[in-house]
Amino acid sequence: MVRDAGVVGAGGAGFPTYRKLDARVEHLIANGAECEPLLQKDRECMCREPDTFFRGLATMRQVTGARRVTVAIKHKNADLADRMSRGAQEAGCEFFVYQDVYPAGDEYVLVYEITGRQIPPGGLPLHVGCVVDNVETIVNVGKAIAGTPVTEKYVTITGAVRQPLTTVVPIGTSFQDCLRAAGGCTVDNPTLLVSGVMMGSVTRDMTAPVAKTTAGLIALPSDHYLVRRKTATRETYTRIGHGQCDQCSFCTELCPRYILGYPVEPHRVMRTLLMTGEAKERGSLWAQYCCECNVCSLIACPESLDPKNICVDAKALLRANGLSRTPDELQQLFRPAHPVRHGREIPIKTLYQRLGLTPYDRHAPFVERDWHPQEVQVPLHTHVGQPARPIVGVGDTVAAGDRIADVDPDQLGCPVHASISGRVKSVSSTHIEITTRK
Ligand code: SF4
């Protein structure tokens, strides 16, 4: 039922949820820690649909056989533990309240904080007896077992907009329709950070659609520091990094994966900019387990260099050459978590100041809206695995909730459903466009 309803990781990963549930585990963790600053869609989702959330959680517990269930939230949302205490008691789960730091929602961090177990390098929570799922994904599981497919998405729309808000939109709604719902932008020619200021992507394409994995839209002036950093070309960040890195190693000392014990050392990866051949390949191995959180580039480096993107490029080199740490190396390099780890996590207020986001630190309350977009472009490949294959043609009439694209049963992936009723206007390998216009 979870597969048929098209449930995938709604926190951004897009991993098909049915596959995660195909396991017996000891511990189920509902991730409501909302890693990315400025977003609050997870909070609003839990507040608005607590019964569905606990129904989904109970199902997942039953399927996985989990003995312990924990709901992880940030300190700023600690009131949720009281507001949802009755449901939590009935579901036999406990709340875990973490500091307002970045990256609190990283599953490696949560699993360690809650269970004391370190996920093996490059491994999954499953390898230490855990399943971690985003709270909106769990709400979607609750809906799936009631027969309702995924056709809507919780999103926070904030930044340089008149009225920041969190709302639920039909999947495939255009970014410009979302911005209109927030009263429009307060700057000309904004740039959008999609799904987060730290790990999100950048676009100026306002016709792009909301996907099952879109957590939010943050509009910023196109000359904002973050936009300039995130749109720097490879040629630029490589050339500057090559000439300017003084090997202070702040990037490594603040790296969330390094301080959790993993062999990730971005300052060593920066050295590879001066290397070729085998030396470059060996140095690139220090990037292998980088989670691309951007702490090194956007917070740690005093020179505003870009070790994160140098790590991304180093990982591409490793993949292209089939290189990896050996088990012996890992045994030697994988350590216990750093004793002063908590002193090196990034407080969210500090992050706002460093990144020029303090003016955008505004409440984005839930606003109920009756969405009737005239057109939606439903994406077919926002999940991990095989892209969904269209099963409707141009001119077909569809109703909201109808299956419009499918994935072969033996393949990893999920079907896709119409998010509005209307006529199929176009079909491509990436999208199905549905219109209400005649
Ligand atoms: S992006 Fe930087 S800080 Fe984050 S895990 Fe990778 S190397 Fe570490």
Ligand code: SF4
């Ligand atoms: S923090 Fe910046 S300057 Fe220092 S080692 Fe890392 S990339 Fe180089």
